[in-house]
Amino acid sequence: MNILKFLVSVIFLIYFFSSDLKAKNLEIEITKNLRCLICQGQSVYDSDSEFANSLKILVKKKLNEGLDEKQIYVYLKDKYGDWILYDPGFSKNTYFLWLIPILMFVFGGAIILKKVILNKKKL
Amino acid sequence: MRTKIFPIFLIFTFSIIFYVFYKGLQNTNIYTPEIKSEIKIPNFDAKEFFSKDKVNSDQIFIGSNYYLLNIWASWCVPCKEEHKYLIDLSEKENIKIIGQNYKDNFDNAKNFLINLDNPYDYIFLDYDGTIAIEWGAYGVPETFLIQNNKIIKKIIGPLNEKLAFEIRELTQ
Numbered sequence: 001m002n003i004l005k006f007l008v009s010v011i012f013l014i015y016f017f018s019s020d021l022k023a024k025n026l027e028i029e030i031t032k033n034l035r036c037l038i039c040q041g042q043s044v045y046d047s048d049s050e051f052a053n054s055l056k057i058l059v060k061k062k063l064n065e066g067l068d069e070k071q072i073y074v075y076l077k078d079k080y081g082d083w084i085l086y087d088p089g090f091s092k093n094t095y096f097l098w099l100i101p102i103l104m105f106v107f108g109g110a111i112i113l114k115k116v117i118l119n120k121k122k123l
Numbered sequence: 124m125r126t127k128i129f130p131i132f133l134i135f136t137f138s139i140i141f142y143v144f145y146k147g148l149q150n151t152n153i154y155t156p157e158i159k160s161e162i163k164i165p166n167f168d169a170k171e172f173f174s175k176d177k178v179n180s181d182q183i184f185i186g187s188n189y190y191l192l193n194i195w196a197s198w199c200v201p202c203k204e205e206h207k208y209l210i211d212l213s214e215k216e217n218i219k220i221i222g223q224n225y226k227d228n229f230d231n232a233k234n235f236l237i238n239l240d241n242p243y244d245y246i247f248l249d250y251d252g253t254i255a256i257e258w259g260a261y262g263v264p265e266t267f268l269i270q271n272n273k274i275i276k277k278i279i280g281p282l283n284e285k286l287a288f289e290i291r292e293l294t295q
Contacts, residue, residue, distance in 0.1 A: 037261055038261050038262060049262075050226060050252060050262055051252070051261055051262055053252065054226075054251060054252025054253055054255060054256055055256060057251050057252070057253055058253045058256050061253065079256065079257070079258075079259035080259055
């Protein structure tokens with residue numbers, strides 16, 4: 001009986017810590033995706049500024065309130081704009097940003113193709 | 124001819140680059156995104172500064188009065204600089220100044236108000252800085268002009284003569 005109790009408590013403890021760890025991991029993941037607005041080139045996770053520390057507490061609070069990752073991003077975007085997210089969504093302000101690599105690829109490809117064809121003709 | 128054009132072109136390009144970077148040195152390097160004007164104020168719970176009574180933001184910002192929310196802390200040096208403008212504005216009848224005490228030590232904050240005078244009609248505590256984030260603030264000092272539960276103007280950094288004048292104009 002004692003062994004059974006011991007086992008149950010061990011399983012409970014493992015479960016408890018692992019769920020705690022999961023929550024912690026999500027918190028870290030979210031704060032890594034947020035830009036510290038008053039620091040240069042640091043994420044909220046990396047920074048130890050007053051702003052970043054408050055934001056870490058807030059993310060934890062919001063997770064406890066039951067918000068998911070996306071809802072937290074939307075919430076913070078409302079307050080601080082796209083700039084706070086390291087991965088800005090596709091919107092009318094950012095479509096240029098997202099399309100530039102594709103445009104460069106297409107134009108570059110076109111230039112290379114043209115050169116190759118011209119060279120072949122010369123030969 | 125070709126040999127002359129190239130150095131001139133090079134000097135021209137570099138001088139343009141130099142000019143752009145030199146100008147850029149004087150710009151502030153804190154990027155502040157454009158804020159949609161007239162944002163609704165957030166709803167939050169806080170504690171009153173002196174009595175530590177619980178209070179909701181609905182009880183602080185009522186009706187069509189003008190409110191000036193000022194985020195401050197005793198450890199913040201620019202807050203001392205802007206304090207005289209707040210005291211000037213507190214003499215204005217139609218505007219209520221609300222203080223948000225940001226991550227501060229109570230005794231230090233109290234001494235700050237005793238030494239520099241208290242311009243605030245009401246002060247609430249923001250002990251972990253999360254209420255400042257609800258406002259979309261970056262740090263201290265920061266000031267918001269509020270009417271009808273909407274933010275009319277947001278000032279990042281300390282007040283100065285020009286900004287204090289602007290607030291007076293807006294609340295005429």
